[in-house]
Amino acid sequence: MSVSLDPAVEALVDAGQFVLLELIRFDLFGKGAVPPKTVGYHRGGRPFTYNGLTYLPNRWLSPGAFSGSVGAAPTKRTITFSYAPTVNPEDAIAKIRTYNYLNAPVIITMLAGDPETDQVAGILTSVIYKIDTARFPRGAADKDGQRSLTVEIDLVPPGRSTRGSTLIKVSPADQNFDNHAADTSLEYVATNATIAEEWGQRSG
Incomplete structure (x- = not known):
């Protein structure tokens, strides 16, 4: 399936000069008394609002790379977040274990912007995933005994390719x-x- 780019984005791509802004959106399922939650993140320094959703800054550390193998196992993409406690009630990643996050939809979108005006021209790519697993590794203790906390989230394509591993x-x-x-x-x-x-x- 081919998708046409917005003319403004296409013009920037043809000119070879554009900036990229990567956004990630989670639509987490509710769990018990905890209602479902939609939350977004980007790797900039301040909140960024796009299409009515405010994307929170700095927590998304790494966009990850694809990994796969020969056979029926689905291709995975692992993304990494900082996991330090936060007082922001909108920061769902900080309390992701309170949600039913397995198989929750995740959308990673790449926006193209004009480098001269810093204005967003439109979407360059947008890919849908589902959460396969989440891990919570602890780093080594520093001189004060404090340990860094992160959350690593494995994403897989939705549909048939994920059912062998998630048993949905x-x-x-x-x-x-x-x-x-x-x-x-x-x-x-x-x-x-x-x-x-x-x-x-x-x-x-």
Whole structure:
């Protein structure tokens, strides 16, 4: 599938002079009394608002690189955040374990900007992932006994390629994503173990 760039972005790319701003958005699922949460981050020094969402600064340390192997295992991308406690109630990464974060959608967007005006021209790329795993490693203690805390989040593409590792239930939504928006072959996935359904052509 090909996607056309915004003419303003295309003009910057053709000129060979543009700045990049990488944004990451999490749509975390609720857990118990904790409601769902949408939060965004970027690696700049101050909050940045784009499309109605304010992206928080500095916590996103590394955009990560893709890793994969031969076989059915999905390609992964690992991103790293600082994990020091924060008083900002909007900073969901600081308390990500209070959410149902597994399989939550994540969108990484690359914006192109004009280097002369610092104005955003539009989207260069935008990729959807799902959270596969999260780890919370502790660094070595410094001279004061303090340890650095980080969170490493593994992202995988959504759909069929992730089901082998996350064991999520196949659903009509997954089937529509993987195949066709009007695909109804999994319409009875929740009842086919207990209710007999006829498939294919009838014999007469």
